[in-house]
Amino acid sequence: MSNEVIAVLGAGSWGTALANVAAENGHDVRLWTYKPEQVVEINEQHRNSKYLGDNPLDEGVVATADMTEAVRDATIVLSVVPTKATREVSKHLSEVLAELDQQIVLIAATKGLEPGTYKRASEMLAEEVPATQRLGLGIISGPSHAEGVIKHDPTLVSAVSEDLATAERVQAAFTNNVFRVYTNTDLIGAEFGAALKNVIAIGAGALESLGFDANAKAGLFTRGLAEISRLGQAFGANPITFMGLSGVGDLFVTATSVHSRNYRAGVQLGEGKKLDDIVENMGMVIEGISTTKVAHELALKKHVEMPITSTIYRVLYEGQDIKEAINELMGRPVSQEGK
């Protein structure tokens, strides 16, 4: 395996887990965080307790609060901050690259759509980090909770780039015997799948806390995936992508796992907790909350029918009662599958 110098921007649960995979694969890894207290814990105790508990990190994961230090000589840079921080962090990255006169392969691992602009993570990166500073652009996506990756649970993800060579380079850097990376070139489909499944996961959590069993969940997953695919296709996605790791795969893990922040938020919503309290107590990003609003607006703008997403929007943002919302969904005129 050729050695890469990999800078990971964002030392939350996913950034730390990806940095750990890269370090275990023998790459030179720098993990950037804007919180100096994390640097001390990661470099001296080799753990990141707020996000990943007592799980030990490979000693090759070196944290720094200085982005220039993190990015100097990096060949691949991973952006793993929440959607809402992506522009700010990538602007900073571009300034650092200008100062270092350096080019990198730039990969997003963020799953969300930007409020107002409806941009995908890779689009935000492309706008903030000019093509002259990039050797490639793509994402890492797929069914992969940090909590499983850090424990070496077998995990399958996709490296996605419109440029197959970029996807293959990321595949080569991150694959090992417990972390298997496929390639894909459908960036639009993979990013819509990754972002929109979080909305359905919130719904699945709510069904769980209302005591509904597998029938209701299977219906939600299937029709949820149908509307994700409809919206993605309106932007040019390949429908097959939604049958893969970034589609049904990621929907399944997020909408069934207790590790999912989105699913857990849905459970708490179903228990009657207030949205602000859920967000505050989670202490980690719940991307689906903001993505629900973006997807609902986008569906209206593009005239794409997304009844489940719009129902979750009304529950989250208009205070609709969940049982009443389910009754309304179930009472919609019947229709033909596959349309």
Ligand SMILES: NC(=O)c1ccc[n+]([C@@H]2O[C@H](COP(=O)([O-])OP(=O)(O)OC[C@H]3O[C@@H](n4cnc5c(N)ncnc54)[C@H](O)[C@@H]3O)[C@@H](O)[C@H]2O)c1
């Ligand atoms: N957690 C997972 O298992 C997982 C898996 C796949 C994808 N993702 C995606 O990865 C992204 C990050 O998720 P996470 O779970 O690691 O989130 P997290 O809440 O665990 O961590 C986010 C990190 O970003 C940092 N951050 C926030 N705002 C910042 C800013 N303005 N500047 C610099 N740093 C900032 C925080 O300090 C924190 O370290 C999300 O889009 C999420 O959907 C998460």
Ligand SMILES: O=P(O)(O)OC[C@H](O)CO
């Ligand atoms: O924990 P969640 O709900 O943010 O989901 C994380 C990942 O997207 C799972 O693949």
